[in-house]
Amino acid sequence: MSVLNHPPTGLQPILKPQAHHAPGNFITKYIFSTDHKIIAVQFLFTTLLMMIVGGALALAVRWQLAFPWESMPIVGPWLFAAEGGQISPEFYTMLFTMHATVMIFLVIIPILAGTFGNFLIPLMIGADDMAFPKLNMLSYWFMWPAIACFGLSFAYAGGPAAGWTSYPILADLAQAAPGSGNAQTLWLFGVTFIGFSSMMGSINYMTTIINMRAPGMTFFRLPMTIWGLFITAILQAFALPVLTAGGFMQVADRLLGTCFFYPSGLVINNAAPTVGGGQALLWQHLFWFYSHPAVYIMLLPVMGMVSDMLSCMCRKPLFGYKPMVISMSAIASLGFIVWGHHMYTSGMNPAVGMAFMVATMMIALPSAVKTFNWTATIWGGKLEFNTVTLNCIAFLSMFIVGGLSGIFMAAVPVDVYFHDTYFIVAHFHYVLFGATLFGVFAAIQFWFPKMFGRMMNEKLGKTHFVLTFIGANGTFFPMHFLGMQGMPRRYADPYLHGYLEHLVPMNQFMTISAIIMGLAQILLFINIFYSMFWGPKAGRNPWNATTLEWAAPSPPGHGNFDFVPMIYHGPNEYAVENGDKDFLMQSEKECLPPDKKHETDTDETETSE
Amino acid sequence: MGKGWCLFFLFWPVAAVASCAMAPFVNWSFPYDNAQAASNLGIRIDGLFYLILVITAIVFIGTQAVLVYALWRSVNNREKRAMHIHGNHKLELIWSIIPGVILLFLSIYQMNIWADFRIKKYFPEAAVKAPLAEVTARQFEWRFRYPAIGKKLQQKPQSDDLYSVNELHVPFGKPVLIQLRSDDVQHSFFLPALRVKQDALPGLQIPVWFEANKPGIYDLVCAELCGWGHYKMKAHVIVESDGEYQKYLKNLTQKQFYDGLGKIASKDSSRESEAAEK
Amino acid sequence: MSQDSKLPQYRMGLPIPHSKLGMWLFLATEIMFFSAFIGAYIVLRAGSPGWPTDANITHIHVWAGGLNTFVLILSSFFVVLALEGMKAENFAKARRYLCLTFLLACVFLGIKTYEYYGKFSHDILPGHIPETPRMAIDKSMREMKQVVDSRTIALANFKPPAKSEPAKTEESVELAGVTDEKTKEITPPVEILRQKLQAELEAPDTSESRKKELAAYFALETKFIDLNKRALNESITLTEMNQELDALRKNPDYGVFLAPVHHLQPIIYGNLFASVYFLLTGFHALHVVIGMIMFVIVLIQGKRLCEKWNDYVENIGLYWHFVDLVWIFLFPLIYII
Amino acid sequence: MSEQQSHSYVKYSTIFFALCICTVLSILFDFIDLREKSLLGLKGVVLLSLVVLSIACAKALFVMIYFMHLKFEGRWKYVLLSPTIILAMGLTIAMTPDIGIHYYVDESPQVDYLKQAQQATPENGSANNAEKSHVE
Ligand code: HEA
Numbered sequence A: 001m002s003v004l005n006h007p008p009t010g011l012q013p014i015l016k017p018q019a020h021h022a023p024g025n026f027i028t029k030y031i032f033s034t035d036h037k038i039i040a041v042q043f044l045f046t047t048l049l050m051m052i053v054g055g056a057l058a059l060a061v062r063w064q065l066a067f068p069w070e071s072m073p074i075v076g077p078w079l080f081a082a083e084g085g086q087i088s089p090e091f092y093t094m095l096f097t098m099h100a101t102v103m104i105f106l107v108i109i110p111i112l113a114g115t116f117g118n119f120l121i122p123l124m125i126g127a128d129d130m131a132f133p134k135l136n137m138l139s140y141w142f143m144w145p146a147i148a149c150f151g152l153s154f155a156y157a158g159g160p161a162a163g164w165t166s167y168p169i170l171a172d173l174a175q176a177a178p179g180s181g182n183a184q185t186l187w188l189f190g191v192t193f194i195g196f197s198s199m200m201g202s203i204n205y206m207t208t209i210i211n212m213r214a215p216g217m218t219f220f221r222l223p224m225t226i227w228g229l230f231i232t233a234i235l236q237a238f239a240l241p242v243l244t245a246g247g248f249m250q251v252a253d254r255l256l257g258t259c260f261f262y263p264s265g266l267v268i269n270n271a272a273p274t275v276g277g278g279q280a281l282l283w284q285h286l287f288w289f290y291s292h293p294a295v296y297i298m299l300l301p302v303m304g305m306v307s308d309m310l311s312c313m314c315r316k317p318l319f320g321y322k323p324m325v326i327s328m329s330a331i332a333s334l335g336f337i338v339w340g341h342h343m344y345t346s347g348m349n350p351a352v353g354m355a356f357m358v359a360t361m362m363i364a365l366p367s368a369v370k371t372f373n374w375t376a377t378i379w380g381g382k383l384e385f386n387t388v389t390l391n392c393i394a395f396l397s398m399f400i401v402g403g404l405s406g407i408f409m410a411a412v413p414v415d416v417y418f419h420d421t422y423f424i425v426a427h428f429h430y431v432l433f434g435a436t437l438f439g440v441f442a443a444i445q446f447w448f449p450k451m452f453g454r455m456m457n458e459k460l461g462k463t464h465f466v467l468t469f470i471g472a473n474g475t476f477f478p479m480h481f482l483g484m485q486g487m488p489r490r491y492a493d494p495y496l497h498g499y500l501e502h503l504v505p506m507n508q509f510m511t512i513s514a515i516i517m518g519l520a521q522i523l524l525f526i527n528i529f530y531s532m533f534w535g536p537k538a539g540r541n542p543w544n545a546t547t548l549e550w551a552a553p554s555p556p557g558h559g560n561f562d563f564v565p566m567i568y569h570g571p572n573e574y575a576v577e578n579g580d581k582d583f584l585m586q587s588e589k590e591c592l593p594p595d596k597k598h599e600t601d602t603d604e605t606e607t608s609e
Numbered sequence B: 001m002g003k004g005w006c007l008f009f010l011f012w013p014v015a016a017v018a019s020c021a022m023a024p025f026v027n028w029s030f031p032y033d034n035a036q037a038a039s040n041l042g043i044r045i046d047g048l049f050y051l052i053l054v055i056t057a058i059v060f061i062g063t064q065a066v067l068v069y070a071l072w073r074s075v076n077n078r079e080k081r082a083m084h085i086h087g088n089h090k091l092e093l094i095w096s097i098i099p100g101v102i103l104l105f106l107s108i109y110q111m112n113i114w115a116d117f118r119i120k121k122y123f124p125e126a127a128v129k130a131p132l133a134e135v136t137a138r139q140f141e142w143r144f145r146y147p148a149i150g151k152k153l154q155q156k157p158q159s160d161d162l163y164s165v166n167e168l169h170v171p172f173g174k175p176v177l178i179q180l181r182s183d184d185v186q187h188s189f190f191l192p193a194l195r196v197k198q199d200a201l202p203g204l205q206i207p208v209w210f211e212a213n214k215p216g217i218y219d220l221v222c223a224e225l226c227g228w229g230h231y232k233m234k235a236h237v238i239v240e241s242d243g244e245y246q247k248y249l250k251n252l253t254q255k256q257f258y259d260g261l262g263k264i265a266s267k268d269s270s271r272e273s274e275a276a277e278k
Numbered sequence C: 001m002s003q004d005s006k007l008p009q010y011r012m013g014l015p016i017p018h019s020k021l022g023m024w025l026f027l028a029t030e031i032m033f034f035s036a037f038i039g040a041y042i043v044l045r046a047g048s049p050g051w052p053t054d055a056n057i058t059h060i061h062v063w064a065g066g067l068n069t070f071v072l073i074l075s076s077f078f079v080v081l082a083l084e085g086m087k088a089e090n091f092a093k094a095r096r097y098l099c100l101t102f103l104l105a106c107v108f109l110g111i112k113t114y115e116y117y118g119k120f121s122h123d124i125l126p127g128h129i130p131e132t133p134r135m136a137i138d139k140s141m142r143e144m145k146q147v148v149d150s151r152t153i154a155l156a157n158f159k160p161p162a163k164s165e166p167a168k169t170e171e172s173v174e175l176a177g178v179t180d181e182k183t184k185e186i187t188p189p190v191e192i193l194r195q196k197l198q199a200e201l202e203a204p205d206t207s208e209s210r211k212k213e214l215a216a217y218f219a220l221e222t223k224f225i226d227l228n229k230r231a232l233n234e235s236i237t238l239t240e241m242n243q244e245l246d247a248l249r250k251n252p253d254y255g256v257f258l259a260p261v262h263h264l265q266p267i268i269y270g271n272l273f274a275s276v277y278f279l280l281t282g283f284h285a286l287h288v289v290i291g292m293i294m295f296v297i298v299l300i301q302g303k304r305l306c307e308k309w310n311d312y313v314e315n316i317g318l319y320w321h322f323v324d325l326v327w328i329f330l331f332p333l334i335y336i337i
Numbered sequence D: 001m002s003e004q005q006s007h008s009y010v011k012y013s014t015i016f017f018a019l020c021i022c023t024v025l026s027i028l029f030d031f032i033d034l035r036e037k038s039l040l041g042l043k044g045v046v047l048l049s050l051v052v053l054s055i056a057c058a059k060a061l062f063v064m065i066y067f068m069h070l071k072f073e074g075r076w077k078y079v080l081l082s083p084t085i086i087l088a089m090g091l092t093i094a095m096t097p098d099i100g101i102h103y104y105v106d107e108s109p110q111v112d113y114l115k116q117a118q119q120a121t122p123e124n125g126s127a128n129n130a131e132k133s134h135v136e
């Protein structure tokens, strides 16, 4: 790392005319753009669109669970004219498979890495774009083949019906799930495409973060957001190829007659016995080797963003910056050696299971450090409840629930009971929806002014928050009780079994909550589109935040900065003493005494919430 | 307004804790009206569950309470600036060591239960010597193969084996072992009442042991997605006294070999399993 | 890559260009990709109680693999020299060596093709390999039935058999079950055709050569029916079957038609072996092809090659060494152990 | 500059020859066929794998260090490569107890086939001969 002599002042005069519009016409500017900010916005809208799709699928799942075999209102008769509007059991399988696929591969991962990764990395480290802008564009456009594959798979080919985990032999041999012949293959291609997209993204992010930091931006001055995204990119780079490899093997099994994942002698659906030699457990290892790190891929960026947002909202430096970084790295590295906890009951070697159990237990430790540090950041802060704060607190509160239910499942004997019951479903919706999505809501609200130059509406935001929070808890908390009762997941009609008969009312309550939550999302969409055009204009730094992106214009032009960024501090210098304001931007060398007016005042318009 | 939000964030953990506390009384807890596990190992698993529940409840209540209190303080902060503090090593050390110790304790504490459940060395000897039955999962039913009375279960189907579908009879009060296998895709042998679950993995024969301690009729369900009919792999495990169990086996033998129809049925299934080998 | 690399004083980071850093990161992901494959191979193999290793059965030739190793090493060496040339601004030298590398890649793929051809011609393909003598007998009977049926069709349609037949049978062998039914649907049932041929054979006005053809066909058919009966009775061992088939193949009248019927050996775990073999070598070959495309991009620059391409050549060099590295591990794992 | 270059030129060709020798060595080990032998308590196949794989590792190191210029790179090479290699090996090692070794009874029919094949060795032997005569 080159050591630099810092010029004395913070904001340099414009050396090169950077902040201007992207060259070219409408198409190259807004569609096939190589500008990271445009790509981020493209990702944002694509993923939000996909969220509607995934949510609608979830609501269909919920409908079947609350009112099994009853015609769905409005869409039912139209979709399933033949069955009198009923959801068929096959279709139920496809529903939750697609729900999970869309939510994980097309919503959560792209919105974190794609939207916020793209938007924030160059801005926060003081670069004018990504290291490989073309690759960046490609990574967005690779999402569309994936969407096409998933869509075709669902709409045309009968639907993938093996769950998002795609376990063989069900997913591996066409005759095991009649009717889903090409669908599963298409699904696998979809996963491969989205894998390529993520791969290009993560190589790009890593290169950018390693090589393009502004002078003075040492690793330990990176904002937590960047740390989260950086570690996510590393996780992705190491874990994803394994899934891709496994995916190719499964495709080969389906199309080319290879036999990696199925043994000989299985009589499936009255077909001739299989001639194989492979092993089903191999897929599970390859899959979870990716998919466990993937759950942290879905969490770490949010952890980073929440750290930055919380400390900004509390006007207080992040409590324990280094321990936060270290615990994040610990989560990432431990995340690679716990994948077996999804396989405790799968017939894996019990000794290995025990090793995985210990590792899984230990991963709660860095999470604990983070949780406590966030709480300590709030402690003694100067907080105001705006939408961002509320969503951040919800993140924290819900992550604790999801994490603690993870402890039950990490305990192998307890997981023997809980595996593949709704307790698991409760766990991962708490972490995925409760933690990640609330974090994302907060981040949208927080960085919206930088993306579009306008503030989002607070009233709508708060209403959306309250409804979503109540709806989410109403939907997902009772799932713990369903799990306790032993209700297996992926059941189209659990009430067939005597011991689950009495659970209908609880499921109906959950479904109603889910519908409320779903409707609440409409407010989010209204808020976004309304504010994009009619929201109050935001200045450079509406939140009085410290990180570098707030020193750039809102929205930043092509090339991002109208000055040469130099970094003098760590990222969260709030509550600084004897300054004219209570924060010190990373690009400001020192705070001016209160009596002197700051020369390059960055808050042109004070926006109040 | 700020206080209202604090109450909002206070309200929901309270509701969560209250509903959990309520759960055992309104049948939201373990199945069969929150009955104790019907197996000895299950009781130990429940014990571990309650231990973790207590720990997590304390952590949950503690963290949420501190969170709300911190929020309350921050919102009502009348100072001009927030506290300027970057961290506190002592504090950090304390709150990483305490959970660390708890977690380490939990991991060591549970090892025995797991070892007893799964590691072959610790299986009860009597059960291993004379496995009760072979359980074959298939789309979408459970098949059970018992050895003929007085004989031992063989790896390969024998001509005098006894078969039943979707109904497993088990004597209580002694450990029994089943050989779990699958004919087609992956399934999972899940006995909620006994807290037993094990996936049936194609190509492997997995021994599962359990000791039922209460007679009764329990549900046996499939817990691993196995196709469209996953939800309807409905079967029962009938736990009864040893005498009744022997009577059942005799009955089964009668049905299978002494009335004309049964004979054909038994031949059929043995032919099928032969075919399966090829 | 981007203009920033020219202004290093404004950036913190490693003292290497973005593109090289990106390439190394990409290579790290590639290591994970191949180690998933190789790891899967190792554990699958360890978990299989038997594994075909006899070169006569698997048609894996150490000399071919060894030669390929040599070819790749040599090409790696040439890439280094090409980079050397670039750095010394000796672009003619660079071009020469890149060209040689490209040619060596072609040689590599040629040898690979030869090996694949051997596998295909012995039908050592995943999903096609019989694992017991019984399965082998069944399979040869299936293949022979295909031959007989297609002969029937060919003769009845007066088509010159030599042209259309081999391709057709090849296809139908692959999809035995499926195509069978298809052919039946499209063409009149084979049985009717056969009777027509029978009538033709007995008819007085058939030409001599035609009669000879038909006689050969019926001789073949009788043989097939006989063998098939014995196969169904299980009164024939695989060795006998293979001997019979070999004898038939030598028959001057109809031996040539039996080319699509393989001399079959049961290979226990053969399907898994073939799966792994084609997976590993296939993906490696794919990487070779990608590398060749990247070489072509430089080579078509011709005389325009200049120091702007230094980074590019260095990066494809790195990539090419990686391809070499993978092969260095594949060679012992597949060919020797 | 040119001096340095010619120096490394020689070096590259040395590396190239070393690689060739390694290749020849591993082919040699194939011909010796360690399968039947055992050494230091290691069984044939294990021994063979160890020997051949260590040769492969040596070759890989040659290529990485010299051809890929890792010798001349900064510390980042360790930061990048050591986790990669640990993970790559870790994946294989972690899968071994489950897939490489069966903890539970393997009931795949191939186990029976192998038994049958062993019983029928004499027949098998003659079949092998027939096979050999068929090979080009
Ligand atoms: C963002 C996603 C995310 C995150 C962060 C996590 C985090 C954790 N997960 Fe989760 N998990 C999923 C997503 C996630 N998971 C998904 C999607 C599945 C299901 C996949 C499928 O099958 O479809 C799953 C499944 C799953 C299983 C498998 C269950 C089964 O199928 O049988 C297990 C088992 O161990 C597990 C454990 C854990 C643990 C221990 C953590 C830990 O990281 C949690 C750590 C956090 C805390 C513990 C809370 C904060 C800490 C404190 C307040 C300190 C004090 C605490 C103590 C002293 C206990 N998870």
Ligand code: HEA
Pocket: A051, A052, A054, A055, A056, A058, A059, A061, A062, A096, A097, A099, A100, A101, A103, A104, A108, A162, A163, A164, A165, A425, A429, A432, A433, A437, A475, A489, A490, A491, A492, A514, A515, A517, A518, A519, A520, A521, A522, A525
């Ligand atoms: C990030 C991931 C994510 C998210 C956000 C969600 C969100 C939701 N999930 Fe999801 N879910 C998974 C990931 C996720 N899920 C996974 C991985 C599985 C496992 C699948 C498997 O077993 O393979 C699963 C499985 C799963 C099941 C279990 C199915 C089964 O096992 O049988 C259920 C059941 O209730 C469920 C429900 C819901 C609901 C109600 C939401 C709600 O939060 C959704 C609310 C959002 C919306 C509704 C979108 C907004 C909509 C609009 C703005 C338009 C308005 C539209 C209408 C009102 C029609 N999910």
Ligand code: CUA
Pocket: B137, B138, B140, B186, B187, B188, B222, B223, B224, B225, B226, B227, B229, B230, B231, B233
């Ligand atoms: Cu069987 Cu699910």
Ligand SMILES: [Cu+2]
Pocket: A291, A292, A295, A338, A339, A341, A342
């Ligand atoms: Cu996990």
